[in-house]
């Protein structure tokens with residue numbers, strides 16, 4: 001099968017109702033989400049705490065698309081098996097999370113899931129060059145990780161463009177995470193991104209009892225990137 005470089009919208013459940021993840025996921029998938037982005041934070045690598053493997057496992061059965069797990073934790077390696085067992089399809093670790101990211105990516109792939117590498121805004125994309133052949137996805141952070149609803153860091157667009165050139169025709173997704181909305185999405189798609197994570201821009205204005213805004217918000221991003 002050829003590599004799917006079409007644009008995929010991945011709502012981040014960080015902006016959903018934490019007491020109702022199952023129905024939130026079902027609603028946002030029914031409204032057109034391509035992947036579901038799951039933000040795991042440890043209060044150490046990033047200054048915020050979310051949830052761990054048991055919750056990720058519990059929501060897995062509500063996801064019909066792709067479960068995209070973004071680990072903002074350090075260390076990563078002791079938890080890889082738990083997140084694979086929880087059902088991650090893509091497991092993404094940060095380059096900045098430890099000294100042995102090469103080993104981490106190898107371990108993720110060896111565990112049988114797709115391996116992602118995330119880069120903070122302060123990290124030059126060139127640092128990923130020796131790791132690209134171990135990656136199925138590279139996530140460029142367009143905010144400093146830790147919280148939803150922050151402003152898009154526009155200087156990251158040039159980093160996306162440079163990463164796109166480095167990847168060439170290798171089958172590696174470029175994911176953008178942070179501050180993606182109908183205004184910023186075209187900038188990163190034009191620079192070469194294909195997976196757009198969006199939290200606040202998807203969940204704003206809707207709820208499980210009124211999910212239509214989720215669909216309108218997803219369509220607004222999709223329409224903005226028809227360039």
Ligand code: DX5
Nearest residue numbers: 012145146148149179199200
């Ligand atoms: C930030 C998280 C993001 C976040 C994006 O640390 O990794 O996935 O939920 O939220 P928005 O789209 O609101 O910037």
Ligand code: ZN
Nearest residue numbers: 039070177197
């Ligand atoms: Zn994320």
